[in-house]
Amino acid sequence: MTDARPRPDRPRAQPLDLLPAAFAVVAGAVVMIAYSVGQWRAMQVPSWDLAIFSELAKAYSRLEAPIVPIKGEGYNLLGDHFHPMLVLLGLVWRLFPSPLALLVLQDLLLAVSAWPLTRLATRLLGRLAATALGLFYVLSWGLQGAVAAQFHEIAFAVPLLAWAAVAFAERRWRSCALWLAPLVLVKEDLGLTVLMAGLAIALRGRQGDPQQPSRRGPAWWRRLDTVRLGLVVAAFGLGAFLLTVLVLLPALSPSGAWEYGLSGGGGNTSLVARLLSSEVKLQTLVMLVCTAGLIGLFSPWMALVLPTLAWRFLSSNEFYWGWQNWHYNAVLIPIALGALLDVVARLRARADAAPAAHSPSAPAPEASPPEAHRAPSGWSAVPMWARWAVGLGVVVPLVTGLATAPDLPLWDLRRPGYGAAPARAQAAARVMDTIPDGATVETDLGLLAYLVPEHTVYWVGTADVDADYVVVDSHSSAWGGNPPTDAASWATARSRTDATYELVLDTDGYQVARRISSDSA
Incomplete structure (x- = not known):
């Protein structure tokens, strides 16, 4: 090659x-x-x-x-x-x-x-x-x-x-x-x-x-x-x-x-x-x-x-x-x-090739100063229109970036208190402490990723098994503004194996229901 x-x-x-x-x-x-x-x-x-x-x-x-x-x-x-x-x-x-x-x-x-x-x-x-x-x-x-x-x-x-x-x-x-x-x-x-x-x-x-x-x-x-x-x-x-x-x-x-x-x-x-x-x-x-x-x-x-x-x-x-x-x-x-x-x-390559293209095929007369036959090099060898095009190519994305910066996610870093723990952080910690390591959990989006390291996690929209625990976050967008009022009743009613759930935690919008029986077990 x-x-x-x-x-x-x-x-x-x-x-x-x-x-x-x-x-x-x-x-x-x-x-x-x-x-x-x-x-x-x-x-x-x-x-x-x-x-x-x-x-x-x-x-x-x-x-x-x-x-x-x-x-x-x-x-x-x-x-x-x-x-x-x-x-x-x-x-x-x-x-x-x-x-x-x-x-x-x-x-x-x-x-x-x-x-x-x-x-x-x-x-x-x-x-x-x-x-x-x-x-x-x-x-x-x-x-x-x-x-x-x-x-x-x-x-x-x-x-x-x-x-x-x-x-x-x-x-x-x-x-x-x-x-x-x-x-x-x-x-x-x-x-x-x-x-x-x-x-x-x-x-x-x-x-x-x-x-x-x-x-x-x-x-x-x-x-x-x-x-x-x-x-x-x-x-x-x-x-x-x-x-x-x-x-x-x-x-x-x-x-x-x-x-x-x-x-x-x-x-x-x-x-x-x-x-x-x-x-x-x-x-x-x-x-x-x-x-x-x-x-x-x-x-x-x-x-x-x-x-x-x-x-x-x-x-x-x-x-x-x-x-x-x-x-x-x-x-x-x-x-x-x-x-x-x-x-x-490509434009710069033409500029780099320009000196060789303009170099004389025969040595300059002795009376001529060396500068007389020195070909332009670098960007000076590029036509003016090309230099303007390169300038435009550099300026346009920079202006675009500055103009749109306030509309983009990283602008939130300027907001006072960005990254602070939410008011319900302690309640979320209690939820995760309630569920033992290794348990299976069915939940919505709120704590979905946070439960993955120590548990087998299912999402409420796709789960087709009866998990050991069900966690409902009433603030989660997964419920479309209509979350279950009682996680235990909700989990029991939709059980695939006629399992029964009991509510073991209800705090600050979080509910945790635990499976206590299954007729098919």
């Missing part, structure tokens, strides 16, 4: 050149971890995802299949989404058996993804602009949404995409392919993202390199080599996607089918109308284009966003459409910023 040849756009790093990337990573990690710890202490529960992945991590730590009772009795989570990469969570849980550890791990993965992109920005634009872009990236809307939504498997995809984007911009095609390959182990739809990346590599190889040819064979052979690699990557991504959704997921899913195929609701509406049918979708597109600095749209790398946008916007689930919340936008951010930097790198 072509990775062996030296890169003029990758000079030897100076110690000070590492500071922007280091600052972005550390600042992002500190801010995101502070938010996650505060969220955990305040017992804010946006969804059941953290509890689900905590049960998965606990199973992997025991070298067991990822059976997650929260999704249903005997439910193998690999049949929900295909994410064998999450086996790595078993080691994390083994060392730190707490859902909070998963939150911190996600924060670190998102923060470290700023390193390669900020390093590339430093090489291309200098330290000041790179620092600004690095901070924008690590605190961007898509990553903030992922942090606020708590743990999700996409945390592993973000750094892979960041390193792949940098390798693409630097024309290190084999490295790019190697960073892309593990994405198919993170989530099934990312196989289509790999497909688009392979096509982008092939297209870039067909276009050729704006820099001077290297000594490694003729230019046409290198282009053919890159095109061939890109097509192999594309075929790998498509093959992995089809294998996963047509064979692996149906085999592992309790329903015998892929659970997340595109839902209906489009009726006779055209494809374009469904894609752009909502103001929310248009807002998401605008945010994405601004993150790419507008100029990123001219990079083939930007095509990687298309599969993710397609399955989200074609779905009838409105939660998939927005830009301010949830984790669905996280994978788009390294793609968009990578596309921006790819365009900048």
Whole structure:
């Protein structure tokens, strides 16, 4: 492959050149971890995802299949989404058996993804602009949404995409392919993202390199080599996607089918109308284009966003459409910023090639001063319009980040008392002290994740067994504003085995019912 040849756009790093990337990573990690710890202490529960992945991590730590009772009795989570990469969570849980550890791990993965992109920005634009872009990236809307939504498997995809984007911009095609390959182990739809990346590599190889040819064979052979690699990557991504959704997921899913195929609701509406049918979708597109600095749209790398946008916007689930919340936008951010930097790198490559193109073929006359034949170098060799385009590409995402900051989750850190224990913290502690370790528990969202480390936990919406204990949080959103008034009566009435429950704790909105008999026992 072509990775062996030296890169003029990758000079030897100076110690000070590492500071922007280091600052972005550390600042992002500190801010995101502070938010996650505060969220955990305040017992804010946006969804059941953290509890689900905590049960998965606990199973992997025991070298067991990822059976997650929260999704249903005997439910193998690999049949929900295909994410064998999450086996790595078993080691994390083994060392730190707490859902909070998963939150911190996600924060670190998102923060470290700023390193390669900020390093590339430093090489291309200098330290000041790179620092600004690095901070924008690590605190961007898509990553903030992922942090606020708590743990999700996409945390592993973000750094892979960041390193792949940098390798693409630097024309290190084999490295790019190697960073892309593990994405198919993170989530099934990312196989289509790999497909688009392979096509982008092939297209870039067909276009050729704006820099001077290297000594490694003729230019046409290198282009053919890159095109061939890109097509192999594309075929790998498509093959992995089809294998996963047509064979692996149906085999592992309790329903015998892929659970997340595109839902209906489009009726006779055209494809374009469904894609752009909502103001929310248009807002998401605008945010994405601004993150790419507008100029990123001219990079083939930007095509990687298309599969993710397609399955989200074609779905009838409105939660998939927005830009301010949830984790669905996280994978788009390294793609968009990578596309921006790819365009900048192409322009810079032309600048680096300019001196050689303008150098005289014969020595200058002795009477001429050396300066007379000195060709422009660096950005001074780039046309003025291109320099303005790069400036626009840097400014637009920064302005976007500043303008939208008050609308995003991390802004809550400025709120006095953020992360303080809630008024019901002592009552919640009493609930967890009431339930012995190893017991099975059926509960709503309120304490779902907090009960996972020491118990087998079921959710009230999917449980089909009679648990040892039932916990009802009258403040939980799971009840739709109509919680049971008596947890024991509610649990007894819906028992599958005619079990009887008694109320053993009723405090500050929490009720705990214990199973005392079962006629089928």
